[in-house]
Amino acid sequence: MPIRNFSIIAHIDHGKSTLADRLLQETHAVSAREAKAQFLDSMDLERERGITIKASAVSVKWPYKGEEYELNFIDTPGHVDFAYEVSRALSACEGAILVVDSTQGIQAQTVANAYLAIGNDLTIIPVVNKIDLPSADADGVAMEVEQVLGMPAEDCIYVSAKTGQGIRELLDAVCEKLPGPPPPTTKKLRALIFDAKYDDYRGVVIYVRIFDGTLKLGDKIRMMGTGRTFPVTEVNRYTPFIQRIKELGTAQVGSICASIKTLADVRVGDTITLENDPADDPLPGYEEPKQMVFCDFYPSSADATGAGGKKGDFEAMREAIEKLRINDASFTYEVQHSEALGFGFRCGFLGLLHMDIIQERLEREGGVEVVQTAPTVSYRILKTDGEEVEIHNPADLPDPGIISEIREPIVKVEVICPDECIGDLMKLCDSRRGIFKGQRFLAEGRQILDYELPLGEIIYDFYDKLKSITRGYGTMDYELVEFRADRLAKVNILVNGDAVEALSTICHRDMAEHRSRMILQKLKEQIDRHQFEIPLQAAVGGKVIARETIKSLRKNVIAKCYGGDISRKRKLLEKQKEGKKRMKQIGSVSIPQSAFLAILDQGD
Numbered sequence: 001m002p003i004r005n006f007s008i009i010a011h012i013d014h015g016k017s018t019l020a021d022r023l024l025q026e027t028h029a030v031s032a033r034e035a036k037a038q039f040l041d042s043m044d045l046e047r048e049r050g051i052t053i054k055a056s057a058v059s060v061k062w063p064y065k066g067e068e069y070e071l072n073f074i075d076t077p078g079h080v081d082f083a084y085e086v087s088r089a090l091s092a093c094e095g096a097i098l099v100v101d102s103t104q105g106i107q108a109q110t111v112a113n114a115y116l117a118i119g120n121d122l123t124i125i126p127v128v129n130k131i132d133l134p135s136a137d138a139d140g141v142a143m144e145v146e147q148v149l150g151m152p153a154e155d156c157i158y159v160s161a162k163t164g165q166g167i168r169e170l171l172d173a174v175c176e177k178l179p180g181p182p183p184p185t186t187k188k189l190r191a192l193i194f195d196a197k198y199d200d201y202r203g204v205v206i207y208v209r210i211f212d213g214t215l216k217l218g219d220k221i222r223m224m225g226t227g228r229t230f231p232v233t234e235v236n237r238y239t240p241f242i243q244r245i246k247e248l249g250t251a252q253v254g255s256i257c258a259s260i261k262t263l264a265d266v267r268v269g270d271t272i273t274l275e276n277d278p279a280d281d282p283l284p285g286y287e288e289p290k291q292m293v294f295c296d297f298y299p300s301s302a303d304a305t306g307a308g309g310k311k312g313d314f315e316a317m318r319e320a321i322e323k324l325r326i327n328d329a330s331f332t333y334e335v336q337h338s339e340a341l342g343f344g345f346r347c348g349f350l351g352l353l354h355m356d357i358i359q360e361r362l363e364r365e366g367g368v369e370v371v372q373t374a375p376t377v378s379y380r381i382l383k384t385d386g387e388e389v390e391i392h393n394p395a396d397l398p399d400p401g402i403i404s405e406i407r408e409p410i411v412k413v414e415v416i417c418p419d420e421c422i423g424d425l426m427k428l429c430d431s432r433r434g435i436f437k438g439q440r441f442l443a444e445g446r447q448i449l450d451y452e453l454p455l456g457e458i459i460y461d462f463y464d465k466l467k468s469i470t471r472g473y474g475t476m477d478y479e480l481v482e483f484r485a486d487r488l489a490k491v492n493i494l495v496n497g498d499a500v501e502a503l504s505t506i507c508h509r510d511m512a513e514h515r516s517r518m519i520l521q522k523l524k525e526q527i528d529r530h531q532f533e534i535p536l537q538a539a540v541g542g543k544v545i546a547r548e549t550i551k552s553l554r555k556n557v558i559a560k561c562y563g564g565d566i567s568r569k570r571k572l573l574e575k576q577k578e579g580k581k582r583m584k585q586i587g588s589v590s591i592p593q594s595a596f597l598a599i600l601d602q603g604d
Contacts, residue, residue: 003251004178005072007089010099011107012078015129017052018161019099020075026167027060029239052077055089057253058240064175072253078109080477081351084289084330086113092194092209095123095178102128102136105443106144108416108477114149123178126151132160144443181251188279189213191272198323204260208272209253211283216247224282225270230258263322268329289330290480291348293355293375293459294392296336298344300369314343320366321345331358338502352459373502377456380407380483395501397490400541407483409455416448417474424469432457491516494537516546524548
């Protein structure tokens with residue numbers, strides 16, 4: 001039976017998941033009664049937000065020219081923060097369907113995903129979607145595809161994923177135009193682990209693509225990366241319902257269970273082979289993703305061990321993070337300790353949305369309440385002795401006396417926007433220390449702006465401001481290009497004279513005072529008034545650059561004095577003053593958790 005392996009790629013909200021729904025219905029894999037919107041999006045979070053977070057693989061059959069073809073396709077996410085999911089999906093395929101919205105045209109992630117597929121030597125079928133809408137300009141968008149991506153406009157297939165128009169033609173094109181899988185290079189089993197998840201009853205469920213050989217029920221397999229061996233207890237394929245089978249052949253996609261209980265035994269990108277007849281070399285696997293944003297996750301209470309034999313909050317969070325790491329290999333974590341928040345984890349993410357999704361999945365799937373600190377980016381520090389170190393937390397910055405220079409991550413940003421918004425977008429980029437690199441014509445009424453920007457300047461609210469300026473029509477894509485030295489400094493936030501490391505940040509010296517004043521004003525709103533006056537200060541080194549004061553709660557001690565000598569009132573006031581001074585020396589300031597997120601919104 002001929003096999004075609006392909007992925008569906010596009011910009012966010014261009015109709016990938018709806019197209020996948022129609023493919024399932026047209027191939028009769030899902031009946032009209034079973035069908036529902038976003039069928040392959042299994043998480044409630046995906047349905048609530050209307051986005052795809054995890055790539056989903058499914059196998060269907062389609063007859064073409066007297067032969068029945070097996071089509072294995074993967075529905076991928078569209079947001080830039082989940083680009084690692086897309087790259088993993090593409091490495092398991094030979095072709096890709098590139099979906100473009102006929103009402104919006106080519107967007108930032110359309111270009112990025114197309115180049116990702118070209119870089120993997122995949123055959124691409126361009127598809128113009130949503131042709132049923134009154135505002136659709138299918139021919140104009142097809143010409144955009146030709147101008148920007150170099151694919152002939154006549155090769156574009158016009159479809160409506162909503163009504164099903166053009167779906168049969170697309171399935172025929174997949175069978176005709178996409179290449180079949182390459183012939184096996186060895187008879188020995190080599191299977192690539194492209195995803196995994198933890199099941200409470202079956203252990204770790206492994207999703208594999210077979211490149212060489214055959215995997216059968218009952219085989220004893222070996223993980224080539226870890227060297228561990230397990231007997232295969234279950235072999236499944238998704239059609240998209242779980243279907244038990246006895247074997248997976250070359251180029252097929254499915255899942256296996258092997259009673260794996262230890263999460264560390266499975267690594268995404270590892271190669272599976274047979275214990276009795278092992279392959280000589282593993283498959284190339286995946287390139288490790290480069291985390292862009294870092295923040296700390298702490299349990300809501302500092303109960304690390306638990307009481308009465310119960311699992312402590314910290315241990316419960318560790319277990320939840322380990323299970324989630326199996327399912328999403330693109331974030332990292334390590335144990336962290338804070339004087340203010342106790343034990344937690346320093347986590348690295350691909351972007352702010354990725355961070356938000358991981359936090360919500362921890363709370364929903366892991367059942368733990370998470371306290372999150374403000375996000376930061378990584379910096380490279382060149383010391384005076386020539387040593388270079390990388391830090392992910394401002395608290396880890398070495399002593400200023402031994403720092404030669406601080407290098408920040410610089411990203412190449414590609415913004416696609418309407419013509420009338422270019423001036424405002426240039427002002428926004430200039431205010432974030434952007435360097436203008438070029439301007440290109442995309443289509444009538446739309447242009448591409450190329451900028452180099454510090455990553456630390458765009459991770460907070462840059463995307464929101466971009467959407468606001470362009471009234472939702474602007475899109476952006478970015479990639480890391482280098483670490484560049486600049487006049488950066490660590491800003492310490494002092495509450496009642498004590499530095500709070502969780503609130504410290506690294507920013508440019510020219511913007512330090514402005515940013516510090518905004519942070520202190522937000523802290524002043526978040527921290528409750530105490531019985532004594534609380535100074536809030538921002539300092540660079542030993543120099544205080546901004547200050548706010550939270551006034552004390554004051555009791556009127558002279559309310560009981562009706563007339564009489566002024567010395568009596570003065571004596572009571574002096575006594576109160578001494579008491580407040582003593583209280584300030586021994587009193588501690590209670591900082592609410594909301595204060596740790598106060599520096600998130602650094603709007604200008």
